[in-house]
Amino acid sequence: MSNSKELLVLVEDEENLGEGLVFNFEAEGYDVRWFRDGISAMDFITQKHATIAAIVLDLMLPGIDGFEILQKTRQFAERVPIAALSAKSLDSDKISAFELGADDYVTKPFSLPELLMRLRVLIKKSMWYKNKPVQERIAAGQLFFIPERLILENTNGQTTRLSPTEGLLLQTFLDNENKIFTRADLLEKVWNQQKTLQTRTVDVFVGKLRKLIEPNPAKPTYLLSQRSIGYAYVTDEKLRHELEKGS
Amino acid sequence: MKKLRALFHPIAIFVSAQISWGLFMFVWIRWYILRSEEIESLMKSMSVTTQSSPVSTVILIQGCVLMGLILISMYLMFLAFRRQSTLNKLQRNILDSVTHELKTPLASLRLHTETLLMRSLSEEDRNRFLRKSIHEIERLQKLIDGILVSARLDSGISDSEKSDIEILPVFDLSWNRARDRVGGKRIFAMFVEKSSPQAQFRMNGNQQQLEMVFDNILDNALKYTQEGGQISVEVKISNDKFLLGVTDNGCGIEKKDSEKIFDKFFRAKSQRRHHVSGSGLGLFVCRTVVKNHGGRIYATSPGLNKGATFHVEFKRTPGSG
Numbered sequence: 001m002s003n004s005k006e007l008l009v010l011v012e013d014e015e016n017l018g019e020g021l022v023f024n025f026e027a028e029g030y031d032v033r034w035f036r037d038g039i040s041a042m043d044f045i046t047q048k049h050a051t052i053a054a055i056v057l058d059l060m061l062p063g064i065d066g067f068e069i070l071q072k073t074r075q076f077a078e079r080v081p082i083a084a085l086s087a088k089s090l091d092s093d094k095i096s097a098f099e100l101g102a103d104d105y106v107t108k109p110f111s112l113p114e115l116l117m118r119l120r121v122l123i124k125k126s127m128w129y130k131n132k133p134v135q136e137r138i139a140a141g142q143l144f145f146i147p148e149r150l151i152l153e154n155t156n157g158q159t160t161r162l163s164p165t166e167g168l169l170l171q172t173f174l175d176n177e178n179k180i181f182t183r184a185d186l187l188e189k190v191w192n193q194q195k196t197l198q199t200r201t202v203d204v205f206v207g208k209l210r211k212l213i214e215p216n217p218a219k220p221t222y223l224l225s226q227r228s229i230g231y232a233y234v235t236d237e238k239l240r241h242e243l244e245k246g247s
Numbered sequence: 248m249k250k251l252r253a254l255f256h257p258i259a260i261f262v263s264a265q266i267s268w269g270l271f272m273f274v275w276i277r278w279y280i281l282r283s284e285e286i287e288s289l290m291k292s293m294s295v296t297t298q299s300s301p302v303s304t305v306i307l308i309q310g311c312v313l314m315g316l317i318l319i320s321m322y323l324m325f326l327a328f329r330r331q332s333t334l335n336k337l338q339r340n341i342l343d344s345v346t347h348e349l350k351t352p353l354a355s356l357r358l359h360t361e362t363l364l365m366r367s368l369s370e371e372d373r374n375r376f377l378r379k380s381i382h383e384i385e386r387l388q389k390l391i392d393g394i395l396v397s398a399r400l401d402s403g404i405s406d407s408e409k410s411d412i413e414i415l416p417v418f419d420l421s422w423n424r425a426r427d428r429v430g431g432k433r434i435f436a437m438f439v440e441k442s443s444p445q446a447q448f449r450m451n452g453n454q455q456q457l458e459m460v461f462d463n464i465l466d467n468a469l470k471y472t473q474e475g476g477q478i479s480v481e482v483k484i485s486n487d488k489f490l491l492g493v494t495d496n497g498c499g500i501e502k503k504d505s506e507k508i509f510d511k512f513f514r515a516k517s518q519r520r521h522h523v524s525g526s527g528l529g530l531f532v533c534r535t536v537v538k539n540h541g542g543r544i545y546a547t548s549p550g551l552n553k554g555a556t557f558h559v560e561f562k563r564t565p566g567s568g
Contacts (some may be wrong), residue, residue, distance in 0.1 A: 015298045060347065
């Protein structure tokens with residue numbers, strides 16, 4: 001059980017479901033703000049995103065829907081972990097939520113202990129970069145990754161911000177240059193092996209990283225894949241040659 | 248890639264086929280006229296007089312008729328395609344809405360049951376969660392009933408035994424249920440034409456089915472109004488009919504949708520955008536039941552976000568006042 005009063009934002013228009021969730025989140029020791037529509041939720045997130053520990057977001061909402069909230073929130077608050085909640089269980093729905101910046105996707109009906117566990121993992125994971133030494137710069141392709149600020153910087157000093165999940169995935173690759181990770185490895189390391197998440201999730205996130213660090217994302221030279229096995233961050237020419245030949 | 252796909256869109260293909268057809272006809276007829284003029288001038292210069300050849304005119308007309316037939320069959324094929332794609336869209340709507348409508352109460356039920364199992368609750372909280380669970384079970388039951396009833400009505404199997412009933416108390420039941428459900432979150436008003444004695448509101452009908460109609464109409468009014476919204480009902484007598492109008496000041500109906508909303512599984516665009524939940528069955532059931540009772544149901548609305556009125560008309564029992 002969490003002791004600190006972390007601020008949790010719940011966006012859910014279903015009265016009964018929302019009330020039950022608020023009760024349980026509060027019982028877990030979170031400070032909860034519940035919004036029943038997208039517009040008021042967006043107002044609050046815009047103003048208070050720096051103090052929010054995590055957002056639990058229903059995707060089907062009146063006013064602004066969850067997908068729009070995801071997109072808008074990610075324009076100014078990359079670090080707030082967001083768990084999407086939805087009755088839609090198709091892969092395509094999950095992938096579009098991940099692409100818009102969700103860190104986790106829970107389908108309704110969900111198991112309460114599992115949801116609570118995922119939230120704890122999400123919040124804990126969102127803190128990982130805070131323990132990094134100040135101004136550590138790691139080469140990532142032709143850019144530099146600064147974990148403490150969760151940004152990518154190019155040689156001209158231009159920066160792009162990452163979400164905690166994107167950052168943790170990138171960090172995992174950079175810490176283990178030239179090591180081939182299976183998708184299951186990555187799910188375990190980055191997503192704490194949530195069984196309901198599928199390996200497609202890894203592909204989506206690797207695709208996002210490629211867009212950020214590869215000079216030509218369609219022909220990657222750093223984040224390479226080994227067919228039907230997984231991915232590696234490659235700096236070794238021999239391995240690069242091998243993987244490029246195999247793909 | 249997107250541009251390429253747009254090129255192969257059936258409407259694009261249809262339009263370009265029409266353009267090529269038109270161009271072809273233009274070129275062909277022009278060629279015919281030029282040729283005729285040429286022949287004519289040639290004949291003139293050779294001072295030969297003859298009537299213009301009827302054979303070539305016949306060929307021209309035949310060609311036009313055949314091309315016309317091709318055009319018509321192309322148009323018919325296009326229409327069939329449009330119908331098919333509407334059906335596909337409908338099927339997606341059904342899946343979407345039924346998925347959401349079934350899973351949401353299930354999620355809530357599971358959440359409340361797990362809360363009861365996981366936490367030690369006060370007597371008050373325990374009862375609150377149990378009451379909520381029962382509410383969700385009722386919601387599921389209603390949805391399943393809706394699906395079954397609409398399937399039954401659809402296939403023409405109707406077990407409606409009609410009898411002489413008084414309609415106002417039936418409406419009152421639904422009215423009170425709606426008020427109980429939302430408490431003070433909506434403003435309710437009811438106007439019954441005072442001069443009409445109760446006896447005038449008798450009709451031949453099936454009480455259970457009529458209750459379902461009123462429940463559905465009021466449910467809609469609740470769903471499409473915000474907190475603090477108004478719902479009023481007016482009951483009037485007109486000759487051999489009585490008229491019931493339920494008016495709300497909610498999100499309204501677009502003119503083009505006012506008929507379609509009674510179709511099975513139809514979901515208005517604005518409704519999907521606002522993610523108002525619904526199975527797309529309620530109004531279909533209403534229309535079928537009202538029709539089976541020889542009545543009429545229709546909706547009027549001044550436009551989007553300007554509220555709507557649902558009118559129901561039934562024939563009164565002859566000689567009832």
